[in-house]
Amino acid sequence: MRVLLTAFAQDAHLNGIVPLAWALRTAGHEVRVASQPAMVESITRAGLTAVPVGENHRMDAVIPTVGPGMLMHHMDRDYLENRPERLSLDYLRASNAILTATFYAQINNDTMIDELVDYARFWRPDLVLWEPFTFAGAVAAKATGVAHARLLAFPDLFAHTYLTLRRRQAELPAELRDDPLEEWLGYTLDRHGAAFGPDAITGQWSVDQMPPGVRMELGLPTVPTRYVSYNGPGPAVVPDWLRRPPERRRVCLTLGLTIRDTEFPNAVDVDEVFASLADLDVEVVATLSEKELAHVSRVPDNTRVVDHVALLALLPTCSAIVHHGGAGTWATAAAHGVPQVALGWMWDAIYRAQRVEELGAGLHLHSEGLTVDILRDKLVRVLDDPSFTEGARRLRLAMLSAPSPNEVVPTLEKLTARHRSAAAAL
Numbered sequence: 231m232r233v234l235l236t237a238f239a240q241d242a243h244l245n246g247i248v249p250l251a252w253a254l255r256t257a258g259h260e261v262r263v264a265s266q267p268a269m270v271e272s273i274t275r276a277g278l279t280a281v282p283v284g285e286n287h288r289m290d291a292v293i294p295t296v297g298p299g300m301l302m303h304h305m306d307r308d309y310l311e312n313r314p315e316r317l318s319l320d321y322l323r324a325s326n327a328i329l330t331a332t333f334y335a336q337i338n339n340d341t342m343i344d345e346l347v348d349y350a351r352f353w354r355p356d357l358v359l360w361e362p363f364t365f366a367g368a369v370a371a372k373a374t375g376v377a378h379a380r381l382l383a384f385p386d387l388f389a390h391t392y393l394t395l396r397r398r399q400a401e402l403p404a405e406l407r408d409d410p411l412e413e414w415l416g417y418t419l420d421r422h423g424a425a426f427g428p429d430a431i432t433g434q435w436s437v438d439q440m441p442p443g444v445r446m447e448l449g450l451p452t453v454p455t456r457y458v459s460y461n462g463p464g465p466a467v468v469p470d471w472l473r474r475p476p477e478r479r480r481v482c483l484t485l486g487l488t489i490r491d492t493e494f495p496n497a498v499d500v501d502e503v504f505a506s507l508a509d510l511d512v513e514v515v516a517t518l519s520e521k522e523l524a525h526v527s528r529v530p531d532n533t534r535v536v537d538h539v540a541l542l543a544l545l546p547t548c549s550a551i552v553h554h555g556g557a558g559t560w561a562t563a564a565a566h567g568v569p570q571v572a573l574g575w576m577w578d579a580i581y582r583a584q585r586v587e588e589l590g591a592g593l594h595l596h597s598e599g600l601t602v603d604i605l606r607d608k609l610v611r612v613l614d615d616p617s618f619t620e621g622a623r624r625l626r627l628a629m630l631s632a633p634s635p636n637e638v639v640p641t642l643e644k645l646t647a648r649h650r651s652a653a654a655a656l
Contacts, residue, residue: 237361238337239266246383249458253635275463284342322395373422377649380433384557479549486556506605555579567626569618590621
C-alpha cells in the first residue's frame with residue numbers, strides 16, 4: 231500500500247514518526263513523508279523520501295509576539311491535571327482558543343494544507359499517518375476519502391483537554407458551544423470539499439508509542455506500539471571517548487533540540503545546573519551548541535561538553551540523566567532504563583516528569599523551582615538510591631512489552647483494508 235506520513239517542520243516532531251516510516255518501508259510499502267520545505271533535509275537524511283508542501287510556518291515570528299500569552303497559560307505546574315479547578319470550562323475554552331490561533335493554525339498554514347491535499351489527490355495514498363498537531367494530514371485524508379491515523383510520540387494530553395471541553399460544552403445550549411478548533415478545521419475542510427468530523431482531531435485511530443502507566447486512556451481506538459529511539463538527523467557517530475566504560479558514574483545533561491532550532495524560550499539556567507553538578511564525583515556529558523554555551527559562565531572540571539552525540543549511544547553508559555523534559559529525550563531515557571531528573575516546565579513535559587516520578591523511575595523538578603541545592607539533592611538521590619534504577623528498569627520493560635513498529639505494520643494493513651472495504655460499500 232501507499233502510506234503518506236506528515237509532520238510540521240520541527241525536528242523534534244518529525245523524529246517520532248521516523249521508526250514507523252522505516253518499518254513500513256522495509257515491509258515493502260511505498261512511503262512518502264510530507265512537510266514544509268524546511269524539513270526536507272531532515273527527512274532525506276533519515277533515509278526517507280520527502281514531499282515539500284507549502285511555505286514554511288512562521289512560529290519563530292509568532293512566539294516573540296503573541297507567544298508569551300500562550301506560554302503563560304500553559305506553564306502552570308498543574309496544567310492539564312485532572313483536577314476540577316484546573317479543568318474549568320473557562321480554562322478549557324481559553325486553552326482551545328489560544329492553541330488554535332497561535333499554534334495549530336500557524337504550523338498548519340493554508341499553503342501547506344492546500345499543497346498536501348493536492349499531492350494526496352495526485353498520489354492517492356491508502357493510508358495517511360499524521361503527527362498529532364499536524365491536522366493537515368487529517369484534512370488531506372478526509373479530502374481524498376482514505377484511512378488516516380495519528381502517530382503519538384508523547385502522552386495524548388491535548389486530545390484529553392479537547393474531549394473534556396466537548397463533554398462540558400455538550401451540557402450547554404448549542405449557541406454557547408464555541409469551539410475555535412472545530413471552526414478552523416471545518417472551514418478548512420469545506421474549502422476542500424470535505425465535512426468536519428471528530429476524526430479530523432483524533433484520527434480514525436491512534437498509533438500510541440507511550441507505555442502503560444504513561445499512555446492516556448481516552449476511550450479512542452488505539453494501536454499500541456513500542457517507542458524506538460531516533461535522535462534526529464545529526465551526526466550519529468560513536469566518538470572515541472564513548473568506546474570505553476566511564477571511570478566514574480556518568481550523567482547526561484541535555485536541553486533537547488527545540489531551543490536550538492527555534493525561538494522557543496529556554497527555561498533552564500545552565501549555570502545553575504552546572505553549579506549543581508560541579509562538586510559531585512561524576513562525569514557529566516553535556517550536549518550544548520555553541521549558541522547555548524555562549525550563555526555559560528564556567529564549565530565545571532567534571533564536565534565534557536559536546537555539540538551532539540546520539541543519545542541511543544550515550545545513555546546505555548549513563549547512571550542518570552538531567553534534561554529539559556522533552557518528549558524524545560524523556561522517551562529515549564525511559565527506553566534505555568536510565569533514571570531521570572526531568573525539569574519539565576510546561577505543557578506535557580510536566581505530565582511526563584510527574585509520571586516518571588510516580589513510577590519510581592526518577593524525580594521531577596519544575597524549572598521555576600530549580601536551585602543549585604535542590605537539583606544537587608535530587609540528582610544524588612537518583613544516583614544513590616537503587617530503587618530509582620529498579621523503577622527505570624521496570625519502565626524500560628513496560629516499553630519493551632509493546633509490539634515493535636515492524637510488528638504493528640500488519641495491524642495497520644488490516645485497518646486500512648477494513649476502511650477501504652467500508653468506503654467501497656457506501
